[in-house]
Amino acid sequence: SAAALTEAPADPQKGSLRILQLYPREMNIYGDYGNVLVLRQRLAWRGYGAEILEHDAGDTFPDDVDIIVGGGGQDSGQEVIQEDLQSIAPRLRALAEDGTPMLLICGLYQLFGNTFRTYEGTVIPGIGVLDLETRGGSERLIGNVVATSEEFGEIHGYENHSGQTFLGGGLRPLATVVKGAGNNAEEKHEGARYRNIVASYLHGSLLPKNPAIADFLLRTAAERKFGAFDDGSVDDSLAELARQHAGARPR
Numbered sequence: 270s271a272a273a274l275t276e277a278p279a280d281p282q283k284g285s286l287r288i289l290q291l292y293p294r295e296m297n298i299y300g301d302y303g304n305v306l307v308l309r310q311r312l313a314w315r316g317y318g319a320e321i322l323e324h325d326a327g328d329t330f331p332d333d334v335d336i337i338v339g340g341g342g343q344d345s346g347q348e349v350i351q352e353d354l355q356s357i358a359p360r361l362r363a364l365a366e367d368g369t370p371m372l373l374i375c376g377l378y379q380l381f382g383n384t385f386r387t388y389e390g391t392v393i394p395g396i397g398v399l400d401l402e403t404r405g406g407s408e409r410l411i412g413n414v415v416a417t418s419e420e421f422g423e424i425h426g427y428e429n430h431s432g433q434t435f436l437g438g439g440l441r442p443l444a445t446v447v448k449g450a451g452n453n454a455e456e457k458h459e460g461a462r463y464r465n466i467v468a469s470y471l472h473g474s475l476l477p478k479n480p481a482i483a484d485f486l487l488r489t490a491a492e493r494k495f496g497a498f499d500d501g502s503v504d505d506s507l508a509e510l511a512r513q514h515a516g517a518r519p520r
């Protein structure tokens with residue numbers, strides 16, 4: 270995989286985190302790449318560096334990575350990457366079980382599950398990291414979402430998907446929907462939480478409006494790599510304004 274961007278730590282006492290973006294060509298819609306930019310910026314504000322790597326189909330999977338980020342994509346994009354995804358699945362499974370923090374949005378959230386049956390009837394096998402199934406429906410679930418979680422407080426984002434996801438018995442949802450649909454049209458569940466994985470349908474991108482989730486990924490990665498995370502103080506008033514603005518809009 271190619272190093273897309275490297276930023277040295279501003280504070281020489283601090284290290285860098287390696288962030289891997291999965292399939293930025295096919296799986297990066299509705300601003301999902303912004304999630305990587307937020308992680309990089311929140312590291313820079315605290316004096317840490319970042320090395321952003323990209324994995325596209327055919328690339329060699331890197332030896333060591335601290336955070337994995339995957340975005341959404343059209344059903345057709347998911348078909349394009351499925352073979353490569355299966356080829357790197359053993360690495361992804363091992364990293365997930367070992368506790369590597371991951372953020373998986375929409376299309377890659379679906380493919381980290383067991384199977385995705387599209388509305389056209391194509392079955393795209395997932396990699397089974399998350400015990401869930403997705404079925405394409407005739408209705409698209411579109412609009413702003415507000416959901417509540419104990420771990421991250423209120424979560425704000427934007428959904429646009431036809432796949433409806435149902436979690437297996439052992440898997441916890443990320444949040445409970447108070448506005449919008451989330452995983453499916455019935456259950457009022459949004460996303461999934463497993464080990465250090467946060468999986469969600471929400472674009473926007475997600476992290477600019479939800480700094481608590483960004484900092485969970487960063488803290489987890491930094492503690493694993495350096496034994497500690499100096500989280501300094503970050504001014505999140507713009508994020509707060511965006512949350513209020515999005516939350517107030519009619520669906």
Ligand code: GLN
Nearest residue numbers: 341342344375376431432
């Ligand atoms: N193709 C998938 C669906 O529509 C994912 C879409 C997305 O990533 N927004 O369900």
